[in-house]
């Protein structure tokens with residue numbers, strides 16, 4: 288199983304960057320975890336969007352789903368498979384059969400966003416669409432995908448992907464410090480944890496993100512092999528972030544970058 292970082296920015300993009308998006312592939316199966324702003328163009332640098340088997344969304348913040356809008360337009364217009372003069376065929380003849388698994392309640396949220404310009408069904412109609420049940424395990428080719436609620440400003444779900452060889456990758460979504468992620472990530476090969484903050488938010492009752500040190504605490508407590516810090520701005524010194532996480536976690540630590548490849 289290979290994970291490619293398409294975007295690692297927090298809610299505002301790095302220079303030339305993209306928000307949350309991770310391509311996970313094994314064999315011919317390709318799934319996209321999150322599709323934040325900027326991710327669709329980055330995805331096309333690595334894979335044909337028509338060959339994405341499924342998109343799985345962690346939570347309904349813009350930096351995790353906004354590029355479902357261009358993805359939906361690409362699927363809906365299907366220019367290249369139209370057979371019309373001027374269209375450049377560049378992939379399969381059929382429009383997208385990509386599945387979209389989005390969080391409970393997302394249908395209404397998508398409708399509010401794209402309803403602004405009178406297309407409330409744009410996203411659900413442009414994919415093989417359904418809301419996931421966080422208690423289910425999705426079986427997508429050789430990949431098994433499961434969910435864990437984590438506390439954030441809105442409902443959010445950490446996502447684990449297990450490959451056919453048993454390797455396990457856990458994406459912590461966005462979250463404040465919590466025990467749920469520690470339990471869910473226990474023994475994972477790679478924990479991809481957000482490290483948005485320089486210092487904890489001042490109000491302990493109104494937190495939604497982690498510092499690099501706190502991400503390290505989660506990696507340590509979960510006993511993972513490797514920690515990758517993500518959802519981190521290019522305005523944060525990556526050496527500082529790595530050193531901060533290393534105060535808590537003794538294993539391998541990297542800061543995510545676009546195009547980064549992880550073998551699990």
Ligand SMILES: [Zn+2]
Nearest residue numbers: 346348439461
């Ligand atoms: Zn969020």
Ligand SMILES: [Zn+2]
Nearest residue numbers: 298348350461
């Ligand atoms: Zn976010």
